Amino acid sequence: MSDGRESDERETNDGQRFDRLPATDAERTVDGRATREEVVDLFADRFGIPPETFDDYTFWEKGAGKIWIYGGEAPTPLRIEAIGMTCLRTRQEHWKPTTDFVQRFGHHATECVIELDREQARRFATGEDQELEWWDGDWGYLIAAHEVGVGPEGRPVRDGDAVDGSELVPLGVGLYVHGELRSMVPKGRQRDLES
Amino acid sequence: MEPLERYRPIIDDFDAFLAACERSLGNAVRVNTIKASVERTLAALAEEGVAYEQADWNPRVLRLETDSPGSTWTSFHGFTTGQEEVSAVPPIVLDPEPGERVWDCCAAPGSKATQIAALMDDRGTVVANDNNLGRISALRFNAERLGATSLAVTNDDARNYSLERFDFDRFDRTLVDAPCSCEGTIRKNPDALDNWSEGHISSVAGIQKGIIRRAIQATREGGTVVYSTCTFAPEENEAVVQHALDEEGCRVVDFDLALEHSPGLTAWDGDAFDSSLENAARIYPHQNDTGGFFVAKLEVTAE
Numbered sequence: 266m267s268d269g270r271e272s273d274e275r276e277t278n279d280g281q282r283f284d285r286l287p288a289t290d291a292e293r294t295v296d297g298r299a300t301r302e303e304v305v306d307l308f309a310d311r312f313g314i315p316p317e318t319f320d321d322y323t324f325w326e327k328g329a330g331k332i333w334i335y336g337g338e339a340p341t342p343l344r345i346e347a348i349g350m351t352c353l354r355t356r357q358e359h360w361k362p363t364t365d366f367v368q369r370f371g372h373h374a375t376e377c378v379i380e381l382d383r384e385q386a387r388r389f390a391t392g393e394d395q396e397l398e399w400w401d402g403d404w405g406y407l408i409a410a411h412e413v414g415v416g417p418e419g420r421p422v423r424d425g426d427a428v429d430g431s432e433l434v435p436l437g438v439g440l441y442v443h444g445e446l447r448s449m450v451p452k453g454r455q456r457d458l459e460s
Numbered sequence: 461m462e463p464l465e466r467y468r469p470i471i472d473d474f475d476a477f478l479a480a481c482e483r484s485l486g487n488a489v490r491v492n493t494i495k496a497s498v499e500r501t502l503a504a505l506a507e508e509g510v511a512y513e514q515a516d517w518n519p520r521v522l523r524l525e526t527d528s529p530g531s532t533w534t535s536f537h538g539f540t541t542g543q544e545e546v547s548a549v550p551p552i553v554l555d556p557e558p559g560e561r562v563w564d565c566c567a568a569p570g571s572k573a574t575q576i577a578a579l580m581d582d583r584g585t586v587v588a589n590d591n592n593l594g595r596i597s598a599l600r601f602n603a604e605r606l607g608a609t610s611l612a613v614t615n616d617d618a619r620n621y622s623l624e625r626f627d628f629d630r631f632d633r634t635l636v637d638a639p640c641s642c643e644g645t646i647r648k649n650p651d652a653l654d655n656w657s658e659g660h661i662s663s664v665a666g667i668q669k670g671i672i673r674r675a676i677q678a679t680r681e682g683g684t685v686v687y688s689t690c691t692f693a694p695e696e697n698e699a700v701v702q703h704a705l706d707e708e709g710c711r712v713v714d715f716d717l718a719l720e721h722s723p724g725l726t727a728w729d730g731d732a733f734d735s736s737l738e739n740a741a742r743i744y745p746h747q748n749d750t751g752g753f754f755v756a757k758l759e760v761t762a763e
Contacts, residue, residue: 321583322609334609335609335610335612336582336583336584336609336610337584337585337586337609337610337611337612338561338585338626338627338628339585339612339626339627340625340626340627343625344625345612345613345614345615345625346596346600346613346614346615347600347603347611347612347613348611348612348613349608349609349610349611349612350603350604350607350608350609351604363604365604365605365607368495368537368538368607369494369495369607369609390536413500413504413507413533413534413537414496414499414500414501414502414503414504414507414539434496434537436536436537453601454536454605456530456531456535456536457531458531458532458533458536459508
């Protein structure tokens with residue numbers, strides 16, 4: 266990422282454009298910006314998602330701390346409306362994955378996945394918080410998941426990177442604290458479903 | 461239905477056509493294979509007790525027997541998305557391959573752009589553009605809900621679209637699903653013909669001609685441009701493609717389509733069109749119990 270800048274020159278985040286995340290801390294030129302290494306490490310350390318899952322993807326920041334994951338081609342910086350999907354909020358104490366990211370990539374997770382039965386899943390999808398005292402794993406952001414449809418044997422041949430990698434299908438992100446699972450499903454994605 | 465009378469001479473079994481236009485349309489969804497296989501989706505619908513009928517011509521198109529297709533588990537997970545059956549045709553005709561660069565130049569609200577991404581296994585670059593900022597938010601919402609990571613969203617007028625923002629200067633394929641007079645959506649939207657006039661058709665045809673020319677210029681030699689509308693007006697269909705043949709380096713090519721359809725016209729209202737326009741498809745509501753559509757496939761040639 267050599268662009269001729271002096272190494273002590275610092276920039277600030279421009280919230281109107283996409284900037285590709287620096288690979289590592291040593292390549293960071295914008296204070297407070299996450300690095301690709303930190304993002305991939307977070308998904309691996311917290312959720313057990315293998316780092317190679319993201320080999321074909323780039324990570325970008327647009328808006329303060331809003332991180333996007335993208336699989337296509339684009340130069341940096343880039344002023345357009347969107348690339349790929351938002352995946353993570355940084356610049357806060359605990360980095361928070363998005364519901365859409367978790368629905369797309371959460372099937373690779375092996376840790377901090379809380380399995381819900383159908384009624385619990387229904388309440389989660391409506392945005393309700395619920396007491397779930399039985400969870401004895403970590404507190405903080407979890408991937409909520411449940412069983413839907415058939416497992417991996419139904420995988421398509423030319424049908425894309427489907428989530429059919431596991432029996433469990435991710436619902437979204439929940440925040441678990443003090444025996445309570447808080448649904449982080451955004452309002453526009455909440456649904457009233459049958460249990 | 462009065463405006464449709466002008467098509468009596470060109471549509472077989474015109475009374476059946478009119479009768480179909482007066483019937484409302486059921487709820488169709490497309491299986492989003494970025495997030496789930498067809499098999500898993502069908503199993504999930506069965507678990508929920510939602511009855512479905514799978515389209516013969518495309519196993520990923522389902523007719524659901526429910527009044528609220530958005531309130532299903534498959535919709536919450538992004539396994540399914542509401543999309544009219546015939547609206548799933550243009551991306552199939554475009555036939556994009558994983559890894560390619562594809563432009564959907566009138567993309568909002570994103571049904572076809574996300575379908576293109578799914579057909580590419582979400583690998584490659586799909587640039588989804590729309591000139592309407594208000595509709596861009598719906599496009600972005602749908603792209604994220606359906607998990608399309610290969611999709612980039614831009615907000616510009618397709619007629620003078622610049623590729624300077626990217627690292628490449630031509631697309632492999634382009635879909636022009638042009639803004640149109642929407643006659644073919646009458647079954648979904650009973651108001652579709654309320655503002656119908658020949659003047660409106662003529663003005664929208666002018667915009668369509670500008671967009672299709674830019675689409676051809678932005679696509680590499682040997683690449684594919686698919687032109688589609690959801691209307692029956694030849695001024696917005698064959699005449700627009702004829703304009704592209706006259707002004708840009710391209711030719712109309714044949715394609716297979718497993719839905720019943722009629723050939724494109726070679727004459728309308730005193731104007732003659734190139735005989736290759738017979739390779740275009742006119743899909744009428746009474747043929748497959750769907751909405752109406754026009755689709756033409758072009759190959760970009762040397763100028």
